[in-house]
Amino acid sequence: MSVPDVLWKNGKFGATQRRDSWWVAPFFDFLVFASFLTYANWAAWQGNNYFSGPYLSPFYSPEIWGDSPHAWFGPKPGWFPSWLPFSPALLILWVPGLFRFTCYYYRGAYYKAFWADPPGCAVGEPRNSYLGEHSFPLILQNVHRYMLYLAISFLLILAYDVWKAMWFVKATGGTEFGIGLGTIILAVNVVFLGSYALGCHSIRHLIGGRVDCLSEQPTREKLYECVSCLNHNHKRWAWCSLFSVAFADIYVRLCAMGIWTDLRII
Numbered sequence: 001m002s003v004p005d006v007l008w009k010n011g012k013f014g015a016t017q018r019r020d021s022w023w024v025a026p027f028f029d030f031l032v033f034a035s036f037l038t039y040a041n042w043a044a045w046q047g048n049n050y051f052s053g054p055y056l057s058p059f060y061s062p063e064i065w066g067d068s069p070h071a072w073f074g075p076k077p078g079w080f081p082s083w084l085p086f087s088p089a090l091l092i093l094w095v096p097g098l099f100r101f102t103c104y105y106y107r108g109a110y111y112k113a114f115w116a117d118p119p120g121c122a123v124g125e126p127r128n129s130y131l132g133e134h135s136f137p138l139i140l141q142n143v144h145r146y147m148l149y150l151a152i153s154f155l156l157i158l159a160y161d162v163w164k165a166m167w168f169v170k171a172t173g174g175t176e177f178g179i180g181l182g183t184i185i186l187a188v189n190v191v192f193l194g195s196y197a198l199g200c201h202s203i204r205h206l207i208g209g210r211v212d213c214l215s216e217q218p219t220r221e222k223l224y225e226c227v228s229c230l231n232h233n234h235k236r237w238a239w240c241s242l243f244s245v246a247f248a249d250i251y252v253r254l255c256a257m258g259i260w261t262d263l264r265i266i
Contacts, residue, residue: 013116015124022120029113036242040093043249047087052255052262054165055182058189059249062157063088070164092154096245099151102144104201105238145202155190155197162187168264181263185251189244196237199230 016022043050043059050057051068063071065080066088076086100106111117118125133141165183167175197203208214208224215221230237254260 012124013126014119016120016122018120018122022123026109026112026116026119029109032242033110033113036246039246043253044089044093045085045087047085047089049253049256050089050249052182052252053169054167055180055186055252055255055262056161056164057089057249057252058158058161058186058193058245059093060089061161062092062154064091070161095147095150095154098143099147099197100238100242102141102147103238104144105234107141145206148197148200148202148206151197155194158186158190158193162190177266178264179266181265182251182255184265185244185248189241189248192237192241192244195230196234196241199227199232199234199237201231201234203227204231 040059043057048067050060050066051063051070056063056068056070060066060068061070065071065073065076067075071088080086112119116126133139162183165186166177166179168178168180170176204224204227207220207227211217211220214224251260255262
């Protein structure tokens with residue numbers, strides 16, 4: 001047995017016999033996740049420049065209370081503690097945040113990128129014990145299946161936001177149908193988010209996991225095949241939706257700040 005193999009067997013961090021660039025993927029994941037988390041937190045705490053005309057940033061939807069015309073119940077309520085910072089995004093972002101954080105794919109990605117648990121297949125870890133996801137705090141990952149239901153409801157709301165993004169205020173009053181670049185960006189974001197959420201391992205199990213013979217239930221079998229097709233590219237949808245939701249917020253923010261003028265297509 002070679003020295004690197006002995007070190008790996010003894011749990012020495014980074015010891016491996018692999019000759020490929022195994023560290024590239026976790027390092028890339030770390031940079032992207034860290035960048036996204038930094039931007040998302042900054043955008044969420046701003047509490048402004050999150051809407052422009054019919055467009056509402058997905059970071060702020062649904063807007064329960066807020067200053068935009070999209071707010072369900074109007075501006076910040078008087079009973080809200082004055083000593084607490086207020087932003088409409090902070091009231092709702094925990095739902096998509098927990099859904100992604102507990103996602104089966106993302107677990108594998110950030111376990112490697114942030115915890116080095118493990119840093120890669122057949123690569124030594126910085127610890128000698130593993131408690132698994134049956135112990136605190138990782139047992140909390142089991143809320144993923146419940147966050148799925150909330151995430152789907154948010155997906156429906158975002159789809160409705162796309163519908164609202166097709167109605168622009170006329171200079172003479174009232175609204176008119178139209179499609180802007182922002183409408184398309186919000187719609188593409190919903191497609192990516194939908195492909196990611198509806199390809200979730202939990203919804204795949206929900207549809208066909210408890211059925212012994214799917215062929216005896218044709219409707220459920222077709223649904224299972226559709227979900228499995230999305231699940232096959234779950235990693236791709238996870239990354240695409242991560243970029244699309246951030247880009248949609250940036251686009252709306254730039255329009256709200258007057259830095260970018262929305263392009264009306266229709």
